[in-house]
Amino acid sequence: MPKNYYIILGIPATSSQEEIKAAYRRLAKELHPDRCDEGHSPFQVIQEAYSVLSDPTRRRAYDDRRQHHKFTGPRGVNVEPMRARPRPEPLVPEQGPSGLTDVRLPRSFQTYRSSNETFFDRILSNFAEGGRTIATAAEPLFVVVTLTPDQAFRGGHIRINLPASLHCSDCQGHGGIGFYECWRCGGAGLISGDYPVMVSYPPSIPDGHVVRISLERFGMRDAPLNVRFRISDLI
Structure with missing residues (x-):
C-alpha cells in the first residue's frame, strides 16, 4: 500500500x-x-x-x-463494501420455506422506531463502540417477520441483517498504523455493513411465536432481539 x-x-x-x-x-x-x-x-x-x-x-x-x-x-484482490455487496444468484433457485429469507433490520423496525427511537440509537451506538456495552437495561425490542402458511408448516430459517459499524480488526479502530492508512477501513477505523444473524423457526409454528436472539457478540448483553413470527393468512 x-x-x-x-x-x-x-x-x-x-x-x-x-x-x-x-x-x-x-x-x-x-x-x-x-x-x-x-x-x-x-x-x-x-x-x-x-x-x-x-x-x-x-x-x-x-x-x-x-x-x-x-x-x-x-x-x-477486490474488496467490496459490505453494505453494497449483492447476494450472488444461487445455482439452484431458492423456493418454498426451505429457502433462506432475508430481513433487513431498519425496514423491519420501521413501525417501531417512533416508540423506540432512543433505544434504536443506543443499539447503533453500542455497535459503533466495538462491543463495549452502553445500555444496561432496556425494554425488549421486537421485529416482526411474516411467513406464508406453507413456510410456517415446514419450518426454516431467516437471516436478519443488523446494520453496524464495528472497530476494524486490522487497525484496531485506529485508522492506520504509523504513517500508513488502513486499506480495509480507508482510515475510518470502523467497518460499516450488514452483519447477519441466523434465526431458525420450527415446523408448524403458531402465529405470534416469538424467538429471542442474544446480541451479546455485539456487546448487547441486556438488549436481546425478539423476533415475532406472523402467518400471512391470519393477519
Missing part, C-alpha cells in the same frame, strides 16, 4: 499547493536532521512526501494509486 503522504504532512487530501508548502516548512523546522540519528530521520519521510505532493503531475498519479487501493486488497 502506498504511504499516506497527507497524513505524514498532517494535512487533508484537498490541501492547496500553498498549504502543502506551509506544512512542509513547519515540519522541516521541527524535524531537523541534526536532531535524529543518521539514516533514521523522519525528515527523510517528510521530504519524500513533499517531493510528491508539491509536483502536480506526481501528486495526481499518487492520488490515483490511493483511490485504486481503496477498492483493491493486497495483490489486487
